[in-house]
Amino acid sequence: MKRLRFNQQEIVFAVFALLFLAFSIFLHGFLTPENMLTLLQNVAVLGILGLAMAIVVIGRGIDISLIAALAVPPGLVLQMVQNGHSLPASLLTAVLLTIAFGLVNGWLIAYAEVPSLFATLATGLLLAGLGQAALFQLDVVQWSDGMKGFERLGQGTILGIPTSIVMFAIACVVVAFLLRQTRWGAYIYAIGDNPHAARVTGIPSRPIIVLQYVVAALIGCFAGLVMAASVNSMPTRIFNSTLIYDVILVVVLGGIGLSGGRGGVLNVVIGTLLIGTMLNGMTIMDISYAGQNLVKGVVLLLAVITDSFLNPRNEETAQQGDI
Amino acid sequence: MKYAVRTAKVIAAAFGLAAIAAPALAQQGLDEPFQKPFKEALAGKTVAYVPVAMNFDLTEGWYAGLKKELEPLGVKFEIRDPNWNTNAGAQAVTSLISEKPAVMVIHNPDVQTYAKLLQRAENEGIYVIQINMGSAYRSSAFVGANWIEIGEKDTEAVVKACQGKSNKIAIVQGALSAAASAYTLKGVENVLAKHPEIKVVSSQAADWDAAKAKAITQTVLKQNPDLCGIVGFWDGMDIGTAAAVKEAGLTGKVFVATSGGGERKGACELVKSGAFDLNMSYDCRPRPRRWPARSNGCCRPAPRPARSRVRNTRP
Numbered sequence: 001m002k003r004l005r006f007n008q009q010e011i012v013f014a015v016f017a018l019l020f021l022a023f024s025i026f027l028h029g030f031l032t033p034e035n036m037l038t039l040l041q042n043v044a045v046l047g048i049l050g051l052a053m054a055i056v057v058i059g060r061g062i063d064i065s066l067i068a069a070l071a072v073p074p075g076l077v078l079q080m081v082q083n084g085h086s087l088p089a090s091l092l093t094a095v096l097l098t099i100a101f102g103l104v105n106g107w108l109i110a111y112a113e114v115p116s117l118f119a120t121l122a123t124g125l126l127l128a129g130l131g132q133a134a135l136f137q138l139d140v141v142q143w144s145d146g147m148k149g150f151e152r153l154g155q156g157t158i159l160g161i162p163t164s165i166v167m168f169a170i171a172c173v174v175v176a177f178l179l180r181q182t183r184w185g186a187y188i189y190a191i192g193d194n195p196h197a198a199r200v201t202g203i204p205s206r207p208i209i210v211l212q213y214v215v216a217a218l219i220g221c222f223a224g225l226v227m228a229a230s231v232n233s234m235p236t237r238i239f240n241s242t243l244i245y246d247v248i249l250v251v252v253l254g255g256i257g258l259s260g261g262r263g264g265v266l267n268v269v270i271g272t273l274l275i276g277t278m279l280n281g282m283t284i285m286d287i288s289y290a291g292q293n294l295v296k297g298v299v300l301l302l303a304v305i306t307d308s309f310l311n312p313r314n315e316e317t318a319q320q321g322d323i
Numbered sequence: 324m325k326y327a328v329r330t331a332k333v334i335a336a337a338f339g340l341a342a343i344a345a346p347a348l349a350q351q352g353l354d355e356p357f358q359k360p361f362k363e364a365l366a367g368k369t370v371a372y373v374p375v376a377m378n379f380d381l382t383e384g385w386y387a388g389l390k391k392e393l394e395p396l397g398v399k400f401e402i403r404d405p406n407w408n409t410n411a412g413a414q415a416v417t418s419l420i421s422e423k424p425a426v427m428v429i430h431n432p433d434v435q436t437y438a439k440l441l442q443r444a445e446n447e448g449i450y451v452i453q454i455n456m457g458s459a460y461r462s463s464a465f466v467g468a469n470w471i472e473i474g475e476k477d478t479e480a481v482v483k484a485c486q487g488k489s490n491k492i493a494i495v496q497g498a499l500s501a502a503a504s505a506y507t508l509k510g511v512e513n514v515l516a517k518h519p520e521i522k523v524v525s526s527q528a529a530d531w532d533a534a535k536a537k538a539i540t541q542t543v544l545k546q547n548p549d550l551c552g553i554v555g556f557w558d559g560m561d562i563g564t565a566a567a568v569k570e571a572g573l574t575g576k577v578f579v580a581t582s583g584g585g586e587r588k589g590a591c592e593l594v595k596s597g598a599f600d601l602n603m604s605y606d607c608r609p610r611p612r613r614w615p616a617r618s619n620g621c622c623r624p625a626p627r628p629a630r631s632r633v634r635n636t637r638p
Contacts, residue, residue, distance in 0.1 A: 029545075029546045032545070034545045035542070035545050035546070038541045038542050038545045039542075041541065042538040042541065042542070045534070132378055132406075136378065138378055138379055138380060138383065139376070139378040139379045140379060140533070140559050140562075142562075142592075155566070155569075155570055156570070227534060230534075230537065230566065231533045231534055231537050231562055231563045231566050232562060232566050233533060233562050235532065235533050235534070235559075237376070237378075237407060238532070238534070240406065240407045240408070241530075241532065279538070280542055283525070283527065283538075283539055283542040283543070284542060284546055286524070286525045286526065286527065289499050289527070289528040290499075
């Protein structure tokens with residue numbers, strides 16, 4: 001008899017569905033179209049970051065420097081415009097900085113063969129420090145008149161849907177296309193699944209690894225621009241927050257194993273939805289800060305424990321370790 | 324205290340000399356007797372400054388003010404920037420205690436972490452001036468905003484704006500354990516106790532984070548579109564609160580009260596644009612000018628640390 005098996009993605013989806021159902025029944029004002037849009041809007045930036053992280057994690061890496069890419073280049077745009085530069089020139093500078101940053105990350109990991117965890121930990125600190133020391137006057141870079149019109153990237157609606165959700169959707173489509181429809185995407189999966197085999201078969205694994213980090217940094221920068229537009233400023237000290245753990249959480253919770261080679265955009269969407277539903281429900285219930293942390297911890301723990309019961313560690317994970 | 328005794332003698336002698344010599348020297352300029360010992364007492368002293376982090380309006384303003392006032396007097400002015408890291412801050416204070424500066428100017432991240440350390444510093448003879456966010460330990464001086472009053476004033480304004488409306492308000496707190504947040508909340512509670520008709524539909528901590536404040540406010544506004552006011556705890560964070568109100572098309576209908584250091588772009592322009600209806604400013608500029616007066620006082624052979632307590636607050 002074949003035993004019923006679930007993978008993590010299905011478990012998390014089940015948890016999400018249960019939570020969603022419970023909130024819909026017991027929480028007045030949860031299941032309204034407006035609230036659904038707010039829910040999505042609040043986690044859109046987290047979702048976009050999750051996509052960037054997913055690309056790297058699928059290729060068996062991790063990018064801790066993502067928040068630096070989110071904070072510094074968009075902060076630079078705001079600062080440059082504030083100092084009187086034109087918006088296109090500022091954007092171009094920021095994109096070039098982001099690409100250079102991704103190249104450094106990729107080079108360190110692919111060619112210098114520094115483990116991705118340590119390489120990105122260091123480069124993230126470097127970029128954030130550079131921003132604080134040399135680029136920004138204050139921690140929170142404010143919106144200025146020269147940015148007029150650009151706030152539409154994160155505010156307002158397109159066809160009735162808040163713009164940040166549309167941006168998340170666009171990012172989803174682009175990343176899904178990259179991963180599933182292009183040869184590069186297939187290479188990323190191959191490298192994540194078995195780097196040595198990938199190299200032996202002739203896949204240009206080093207350039208592909210560099211590409212992953214450049215793309216991740218660019219998506220991070222995009223998420224930063226959406227965020228800055230939505231709050232009309234760039235609080236660059238977000239680098240010091242725990243946002244990066246939330247991003248990793250979204251990815252891992254969604255079912256993209258840290259051992260690489262598995263998962264896709266759908267997993268990120270599911271992980272993001274679960275976090276969004278929890279946050280939204282708890283805000284409506286006006287649960288205290290400590291209470292919210294407790295609930296988050298318990299739900300995540302439940303998901304992980306259920307997963308390890310239903311999918312016990314096998315030979316492969318034993319050899320690779322989880323991270 | 325040997326130094327103190329000597330300086331005291333100098334002052335006494337100066338008084339005596341002045342009494343005898345004054346009539347004879349009346350034609351010439353008189354040296355003000357406190358000047359020399361005052362300058363001598365300050366020259367070569369070290370003042371250390373530990374803010375929560377640099378790079379935002381308040382701490383930058385304080386830094387500039389202190390530097391401007393102290394360095395011309397020959398005081399060595401040092402800064403240790405923990406960059407929002409409470410652990411790094413505690414380490415900085417600990418290492419400062421062993422370096423024995425004359426005065427430590429401390430900006431507490433919360434009411435507990437530094438409390439014991441500051442007590443130890445004063446026992447070692449270092450004067451501790453706490454600024455803006457105090458700790459549970461009361462040191463020689465506290466200079467800063469009167470948070471409770473700010474909370475009260477903000478809430479009173481919101482309550483007033485709510486008259487004849489839904490009486491539903493929301494509170495966007497900072498970081499729970501920070502003095503600025505906890506004491507402001509007390510002020511809010513004080514006023515709400517007098518106004519039982521006001522209903523608080525949400526009271527959440529946004530951790531001084533604009534994005535979090537925006538997310539919370541959006542959700543609250545969707546649930547309570549008839550909300551009449553929001554008490555925010557810091558303008559740097561409430562940019563997000565105001566953005567959410569603006570997106571909901573409720574600017575002018577929902578009264579947003581907040582407080583902050585009075586940075587031009589982050590505060591004044593938002594008040595002008597109508598995003599903030601009330602922004603209590605504990606203007607950071609004039610303050611540092613007063614601290615040197617305090618620290619000067621401390622460096623003179625005046626009271627021992629922790630004997631006299633100065634409290635200089637302003638709303």
